[in-house]
């Protein structure tokens with residue numbers, strides 16, 4: 001049973017379409033990174049999965065049932081992008097309130113607060129919490145009732161590096177226990193090691209989806225070889241040009257040769273380079289998640305403003 005399945009889903013709030021023909025599935029025990037520029041439609045996808053509104057077109061099924069059904073919703077944990085809590089209540093009181101609403105055991109409350117690092121602050125009013133502490137409380141709220149599907153919108157905002165690493169470790173444990181997890185984040189280098197698959201949304205359409213290896217194949221972006229020549233030999237560049245492997249070269253500030261070559265020609269290039277006997281050191285850089293994201297989104301940057309239509 002999939003955690004969710006979006007089939008040919010489209011949605012519009014009022015005028016222009018926000019999502020168009022989205023096909024996306026999440027299986028148990030998988031972490032999916034959902035990425036896109038501001039206003040790409042990530043939160044709208046999440047709202048459809050939560051059943052907060054029906055799709056304009058297409059089908060949304062969640063945990064084998066209908067999005068929004070109470071029996072389905074009790075198995076979903078959700079951390080929204082901006083968490084707000086009643087400031088006069090303590091962390092323990094707030095989490096207990098959410099546990100009652102969700103029908104989760106109250107015994108979980110102190111345990112979860114400890115798990116997210118709020119053991120010492122659980123009886124303090126949340127108005128005294130830092131941004132990171134509020135974020136941790138939001139995370140504890142999302143984990144109530146051991147959800148089968150966990151959706152986290154920018155979960156590391158406000159978290160320090162150690163807390164961020166703790167969060168990702170926790171997500172891995174939950175994933176290994178069979179939880180399906182959706183992670184929306186703009187901090188791509190941070191999430192890259194932790195996701196199993198990425199889905200890239202732009203302008204309401206799914207541009208690409210798959211694991212990093214599949215996305216790299218699809219993007220077919222060049223691999224970068226950085227070569228330190230022996231004795232600062234300047235002839236290597238000409239030799240690279242002469243290979244006929246259609247690589248482009250440039251010299252970096254510290255005299256290294258930077259070679260961009262198609263992925264399927266990488267090994268030929270490496271063999272040729274090593275064969276010259278003029279290579280002192282060699283580094284290979286595959287496109288990162290961020291490179292792939294920019295490739296699919298385009299260089300629009302701030303041109304993708306999202307916002308009011």
Ligand SMILES: Nc1ncnc2c1ncn2[C@@H]1O[C@H](COP(=O)(O)OP(=O)(O)OP(=O)(O)O)[C@@H](O)[C@H]1O
Nearest residue numbers: 013018037038039040041042043044306307308309
């Ligand atoms: N309640 C609403 N009424 C009208 N338009 C909305 C509403 N919520 C979102 N939108 C519009 O839908 C589009 C997608 O918004 P959404 O919040 O899904 O994007 P997002 O990818 O989550 O963006 P961000 O990264 O900025 O959080 C935007 O153009 C936004 O202005």
